[in-house]
Amino acid sequence: MKNVIQQLSHIVQEVSLASTYEQKVALMVESISEAMLVDVCSLYLLNKEGEMLLLATHGLAASAVRTVKLPAGAGLVGLVASTRHPVNIADAEKHPAYLYIAETQEERYHGFCAIPLVFGGRVIGVLVVQSSEKRQFSKNEEGFLVTLGAQLAVLLANYPISAEDMELSARVAGVKGSPGVAIGYSYLCDHGELYEVSDSPCLDIESTISEWHALVKWVSNQIDDEKRSLGKDVGEGVSGIFNAYKMLLNDPAFVAEVEHNIRDNNWLPGALKLAILHFSEVFLAMEDPYLQARHEDIHHLGNKLFNAWKGTRASTHEVDVDIVLVGQQVSISDIASVAANRLKGILCFGGSGLSHTAVLANSLGVPAVMGTGRIGGLIDGQLLIVDGDQAQVHISPNKVLLNEYRKIIRESKALTRQLRNLRQEPAETTDKQEIRLYTNTGLLTDISPGLNNGAQGVGLYRTEIPFLIRDSFPSEDEQVNVYRQVLEAYDGKPVFMRTLDIGGDKQLPYFPIQNEENPALGWRGIRFSLDNNQLLMTQVRAMLRASERSNNLQILLPMVTSIQEIEQFKEILDDACVQLGSEGYVIVKPRLGIMIEVPALIAQIPFLAGKVDFISIGSNDLSQYLLALDRNNARVASRYDHVHPGVLLEIKRILESAKVQNIPVSLCGEMAADPVAVVILLGMGMRTLSMSAAKLLYIKKLIRSISIAQAEEIADRALQLNHPDQIRKLVGDELKKLGLAELIR
Numbered sequence: 001m002k003n004v005i006q007q008l009s010h011i012v013q014e015v016s017l018a019s020t021y022e023q024k025v026a027l028m029v030e031s032i033s034e035a036m037l038v039d040v041c042s043l044y045l046l047n048k049e050g051e052m053l054l055l056a057t058h059g060l061a062a063s064a065v066r067t068v069k070l071p072a073g074a075g076l077v078g079l080v081a082s083t084r085h086p087v088n089i090a091d092a093e094k095h096p097a098y099l100y101i102a103e104t105q106e107e108r109y110h111g112f113c114a115i116p117l118v119f120g121g122r123v124i125g126v127l128v129v130q131s132s133e134k135r136q137f138s139k140n141e142e143g144f145l146v147t148l149g150a151q152l153a154v155l156l157a158n159y160p161i162s163a164e165d166m167e168l169s170a171r172v173a174g175v176k177g178s179p180g181v182a183i184g185y186s187y188l189c190d191h192g193e194l195y196e197v198s199d200s201p202c203l204d205i206e207s208t209i210s211e212w213h214a215l216v217k218w219v220s221n222q223i224d225d226e227k228r229s230l231g232k233d234v235g236e237g238v239s240g241i242f243n244a245y246k247m248l249l250n251d252p253a254f255v256a257e258v259e260h261n262i263r264d265n266n267w268l269p270g271a272l273k274l275a276i277l278h279f280s281e282v283f284l285a286m287e288d289p290y291l292q293a294r295h296e297d298i299h300h301l302g303n304k305l306f307n308a309w310k311g312t313r314a315s316t317h318e319v320d321v322d323i324v325l326v327g328q329q330v331s332i333s334d335i336a337s338v339a340a341n342r343l344k345g346i347l348c349f350g351g352s353g354l355s356h357t358a359v360l361a362n363s364l365g366v367p368a369v370m371g372t373g374r375i376g377g378l379i380d381g382q383l384l385i386v387d388g389d390q391a392q393v394h395i396s397p398n399k400v401l402l403n404e405y406r407k408i409i410r411e412s413k414a415l416t417r418q419l420r421n422l423r424q425e426p427a428e429t430t431d432k433q434e435i436r437l438y439t440n441t442g443l444l445t446d447i448s449p450g451l452n453n454g455a456q457g458v459g460l461y462r463t464e465i466p467f468l469i470r471d472s473f474p475s476e477d478e479q480v481n482v483y484r485q486v487l488e489a490y491d492g493k494p495v496f497m498r499t500l501d502i503g504g505d506k507q508l509p510y511f512p513i514q515n516e517e518n519p520a521l522g523w524r525g526i527r528f529s530l531d532n533n534q535l536l537m538t539q540v541r542a543m544l545r546a547s548e549r550s551n552n553l554q555i556l557l558p559m560v561t562s563i564q565e566i567e568q569f570k571e572i573l574d575d576a577c578v579q580l581g582s583e584g585y586v587i588v589k590p591r592l593g594i595m596i597e598v599p600a601l602i603a604q605i606p607f608l609a610g611k612v613d614f615i616s617i618g619s620n621d622l623s624q625y626l627l628a629l630d631r632n633n634a635r636v637a638s639r640y641d642h643v644h645p646g647v648l649l650e651i652k653r654i655l656e657s658a659k660v661q662n663i664p665v666s667l668c669g670e671m672a673a674d675p676v677a678v679v680i681l682l683g684m685g686m687r688t689l690s691m692s693a694a695k696l697l698y699i700k701k702l703i704r705s706i707s708i709a710q711a712e713e714i715a716d717r718a719l720q721l722n723h724p725d726q727i728r729k730l731v732g733d734e735l736k737k738l739g740l741a742e743l744i745r
């Protein structure tokens with residue numbers, strides 16, 4: 001076997017690009033047989049009944065496929081699955097565990113090597129190769145199969161294995177992103193696919209070059225159309241990104257480079273991929289940060305061209321259908337580019353429930369499922385059900401399933417209508433303890449739901465969102481205009497405005513923070529702002545000017561690690577007040593608070609007295625850092641739970657420590673909208689919560705159904721437990737006893 005790494009990546013790429021699951025498994029066994037020069041390659045996957053089903057084979061009798069089912073533990077395949085260990089023997093028949101199955105006609109084969117396929121800690125199948133000669137496979141061959149199996153298991157994890165699944169609908173499991181159920185048509189976002197294309201010979205060079213020129217023209221017109229329609233809906237910021245696409249598309253050097261690659265005997269997608277990679281490297285190496293940032297646009301443009309070439313975008317421009325955005329990561333600009341009343345759901349192949357895409361989906365009340373892994377073969381315009389409550393997506397569902405889900409949507413609307421009666425009611429426990437309920441916002445379009453649902457203020461205004469949907473930093477006047485709309489809409493109520501929190505998974509398209517090995521621990525939040533204090537000064541001045549009439553601004557600092565950062569910020573704030581005073585503005589200095597997201601700050605709370613007016617717990621990042629679990633990594637998403645005892649006990653410590661210093665505490669992460677977490681938080685003494693508007697009335701209903709004494713008793717018991725699942729079960733059962741089962745579907 002030559003070029004092992006190349007062979008491996010070739011097989012994985014080919015398989016992941018296959019459009020149907022059947023093609024995937026057929027390709028898998030064919031290409032492994034070819035690469036390893038073996039007579040047989042077979043794939044067995046575990047079915048719901050616990051049997052190993054022969055799903056694909058190269059070499060065994062074709063009639064055995066989907067017919068042969070080995071009971072748990074039976075035969076050599078069963079042995080590999082139960083021991084999670086390869087079996088590699090020269091003559092299979094001689095092994096005591098050998099089980100002869102006539103349908104496969106495998107008596108001709110002797111050499112046998114099988115490895116377990118494991119995903120998420122669970123054996124999901126077994127991959128077998130066989131040879132007619134009596135020979136043991138070499139260590140290298142066995143290693144190749146083990147390595148390949150580890151990669152292929154990811155692609156097989158969601159295989160719709162039963163015939164019933166195949167016929168009726170394909171169900172794909174992921175992790176919870178945002179609750180609720182949505183039905184809509186898939187709309188693929190452009191992320192990454194072009195890079196999966198392999199090079200391939202070009203069959204007709206001249207006609208491919210003509211095809212390339214026609215493609216450039218077609219996409220150029222498409223961009224003009226998109227720009228026109230987006231210009232109306234989301235303003236100049238987003239449409240400016242399209243100007244950058246046009247600029248690159250009209251660049252003769254770019255067009256010529258693709259042409260050159262075609263002449264070098266590469267097919268169009270391969271030629272395009274090489275040119276896009278080359279151009280993005282050129283831009284990345286530029287010194288000017290603006291030009292450097294254009295490399296992102298080059299990637300997006302590449303995928304746009306590729307998608308247009310595949311012809312998959314043609315059907316998606318009807319704006320009158322309900323849309324489910326689908327992509328590896330669905331970006332904020334993808335979200336902003338769909339009319340709000342048409343965006344029904346989000347499906348992300350990557351990410352977790354705490355990715356910013358999920359946070360945004362929550363704030364918009366759009367159901368989302370994250371971290372499903374790439375779903376090959378999904379094209380634009382396919383009917384999808386996004387079940388954000390059960391973390392699953394149904395692709396092309398049958399009528400029965402559709403009706404079932406339509407019923408769930410109707411019931412949930414009825415519950416929302418019923419909850420609407422609570423809008424004017426106080427958020428008060430049954431023993432009359434008032435709880436302050438605020439809303440989280442960031443987009444101008446999501447201001448009114450908070451007000452409509454009785455929010456007592458904005459507990460977290462994420463200022464980075466207006467920054468993210470533009471193609472350059474907004475000016476002071478532009479920021480004043482955006483902030484003023486929020487502050488004035490909440491006149492008489494507090495608005496906690498957070499300074500720019502970019503970095504990590506929130507990258508500005510026009511100022512990407514590159515080359516960080518560990519972005520979550522890098523140039524983020526206040527660290528970035530203090531190092532770029534010219535941007536911070538503009539932002540603070542804009543906030544102060546915007547609050548001149550309403551006087552309800554409170555400033556919140558993200559990702560604070562040390563007291564020195566607070567002091568440095570205060571100098572900027574003082575300076576901004578002085579500057580604006582001398583310019584004739586009448587400024588009242590706002591209250592200043594910090595987010596507790598970095599664990600190091602917890603021990604420093606005793607030193608915060610007199611330095612900050614309030615604390616807001618950012619439980620998303622705090623959990624990420626306490627648990628050392630990347631909030632964006634689908635592979636560890638199932639381990640991430642903010643009701644982990646380690647997180648709860650630290651929040652308890654924050655509440656106790658802040659009480660001693662007389663510093664008010666609130667919580668504005670996703671935990672504030674999780675009924676199980678809210679019971680424990682109330683029991684630990686939390687009295688102010690900020691959440692997405694869509695969740696306000698649900699949480700109000702919970703608060704009005706429980707007493708502080710009950711919450712304290714439940715929290716005490718919960719804190720004795722060691723595992724998040726046990727905590728969820730305990731509190732979930734108590735919520736059911738209170739008649740609140742509907743809150744935790």
Ligand code: PEP
Binds near residue numbers: 668
């Ligand atoms: C948090 O970390 O909990 C938080 C509210 O901030 P963000 O989700 O925007 O990082």
Ligand code: MG
Binds near residue numbers: 558597618621
């Ligand atoms: Mg945060």
